[in-house]
Amino acid sequence: MLTSDIFTSSTDRDVLSVSQLNRRAKQLLETHLPLLWVEGELSNVSQPSSGHWYFTLKDDQAQVRCAMFRNRNTLVRFAPRQGQQVLLRARVSLYEGRGDYQLIVEHMEEAGFGALQRAFEALKAKLAAEGLFDEIHKQPLPSLPKHIAVITSPTGAAIRDVLSVLKRRFPAIPVTVIPVAVQGKEAAPQIVRAIEVANRAGLFDVLVLARGGGSLEDLWPFNEETVARAIFASELPLVSAVGHEIDFTIADFVADLRAPTPSAAAELLVPDAEDWLETFAGYEILLQEAIERKLHLLSQRLEWLRTRLRHPGERLQQQAQRLDGLELRLVRAVDHQLLRCHTRLNTLMLRQKPLQPGLRIQQLNQQIAQHHAALQKNIQRHLRMQQQRLAEAVRLLQTVSPLSTLQRGYAIVSDPQQRVITSSRQVTPGDSINARLAEGELQCRVEKILP
Template identity: 65%
Template sequence: MFNDDFNSPSRERQVLSVSQLNRRAKQLLETHLPLIWVEGEISNIARPSSGHWYFTLKDDNAQVRCAMFRGRNQQVRFQPQQGQQVLVRARVSLYENRGDYQLIAEHMEEAGHGALQRAFEALKEKLLQEGLFDEARKRPLPALPQHIGVITSGTGAAIRDILTVLKRRFPSIPVTLLPVPVQGKEAAPAIVQAFELANRAGLFDVLIVGRGGGSLEDLWPFNEEMVARAIVSSEVPVVSAVGHEVDFTIADFVADLRAPTPSAAAELVVPDASEWLGQFRGYAQRLTQLMQRRLRAEHQHAQHLGKRLRHPGERLQQQSQRLDGLELRLNQIMRQRLASAHQRVASLAARQKAQRPEPRLRQWRLQVEQQRERLNRQMQQTLKQQRQRLGEAGRMLQSVSPLNTLERGYAIVHGEAGEVIRDAAQVKAGDRIRTRVAKGEILSRVEG
């Protein structure tokens, strides 16, 4: 017998509204589906005044609605166009108001080879405007480097080609490999780190950076801006050797020198030892010829001097005669100077005798005694005058002294603050006053 549980009165029904249904569906989608990457063609793109983007991604068989909010789409490096193929990183969600299933895009980039090419051209133009491609800022390579650094893969053909050429052309120059990955996401940061290490080491006179040929995607690490700026910032001259002769990368444009291949880079950084040996042989022959010529000239000069050379005995006789003459002149000069000194001493003695100090001292003593007597007389007279003036001043002071007034029965009244009372209005009943008389003071209180 058929049992209809759905219609059974014993089972309670759970009824959802449309809003509840859409909310649950949205939560289910956002919870169980992580961030995903979707590639498709843009259609029906709209950019309202809010700054958000709304568009549809489609392929040959299906389509899905998408939204990209303003905070995210401001980070997109290009303006998406109708019909453009893009790669989107998004969350799966649902627009509750309409029940539409949609993608919330968080990142967008151009898809395929064309995107890489446009990114290459954009970075090339940016660095060109900054002047990083100017020949004036590029440095010459050393004529004979003392140490060469190579930044490339340790297992690729590029390092084998470089080492083969360096060993053939100038095997005595030391070479150090700084191994890095040369493709993939890890390549660009590793290359930048290798440049920093090479510059900190301070060992190298020139650096070669590069790899063998490949597709644009394979060579892309050498088109990264961080690698370009690491090359520009290097204190050591850099030779870029990326790919084949037809391949050009951003690293080629900013490097101090671009080599078409890794082998060509090795040819450019060191001279040919055989050519140098040939030059050295030429220098040795020229040096030998110059030395022989100089020896002949010195030999001729020595012969000429030998002819001019006289016997030492003759030179000694001449020097002996000269010494005798100098001795005679010295004795004569000494006698003359001694006679002159005697005359000066006699003259000074006579002057000293004529200027004996005893008479002058007696004269000075007499003058001092006379001045002392004059000074005593003037002091006595001055003291007498000052005593007279002092007496007169005392008598005048005594005549005007308030104490004399007090002796005649008068008094001086002072208030509580010490001020002199000249008017009865200065005090009131109850104030204390102090009255000075000829002998002593009287303290009293005002009654009225």
């Protein structure tokens, strides 16, 4: 085969430039692939001063370059970060300058359940590090509550379960329902407010935060940081009864006790009235037996005292004699104490005479006057020194002042723009110049320039 058979002439080929090739590839991608959704992990996130975002979206097997321009990324409600799982709505394109295949992103959001789960784990780690989950902060529950407050939805199944169990086990305990939303954006602020109101009311001795089961999104108000901190700040013990037994929320970790269900919370809070009645019946029998034994012992003691009873007159005579003796001792003690006080008073008066506090005050006043005179003298001396230093500084300033030079017959020559002229080369004949003297200023015209 000849070489001429292998290579055809350039006129027989459809030759494209690189830019033409990239432009055709871009048109094919953008016209044949519609706007689509893509999920992946962010990496190489870059945010230059232009305001555009550039990053790579990847999974465990592949990656693709992405660009999100400023007019679209301003609508994103979070700051993208390395390793974040996101869901993108984008169109496929190609960057002609480098021939890079890329996605032009129109919309970005955190990827569903994964985002909530990461937020849950991040908040859990943060609060755990601050010690909000530590057992040392857990408050004991009352053995028999006097008044229970249940914070929950007034129409949900959770409150019906709690009230049913409380009525069955111990109906005498009063229960107050504080109604709140348990799902949606308004739930967390209402729960926080309810906890604060219950603490300020002064009516309750234990709180129950209850809700039925649901998805992670449904239970999210109980994973809010504001709710966790309100539970931690509660001065009343709080039982968390949120969701089913397999559901865990941040509120469960901060609460003083976590109940697997709302019904279980009611079981844990109050004892069974039937058990208490049986216990009281046993105590009644024991009390009756103890009273009978005590009465028998008192009856025996009364009989023994009756045999030893004497006439009360003898006892009164003994007490009268004892009272007379105590009276004499009291009189002698008072006289002795008065004598000691009088002697001590005389001694103190003798010690006081040489002290003469008036003389001491006079001496102190003289010292104050001397110190005042010395202070005035030091102030005057300091002022004279400062005046001398000021006069010396003025003299030195006048020595270096250009005005002093003018006084000796010199002048400062400048052009109309007030630029100082130091050389004849800066002017030409006919130019106007100014000459500043020690007194006044001259406007001159250059007639001739001498070498």
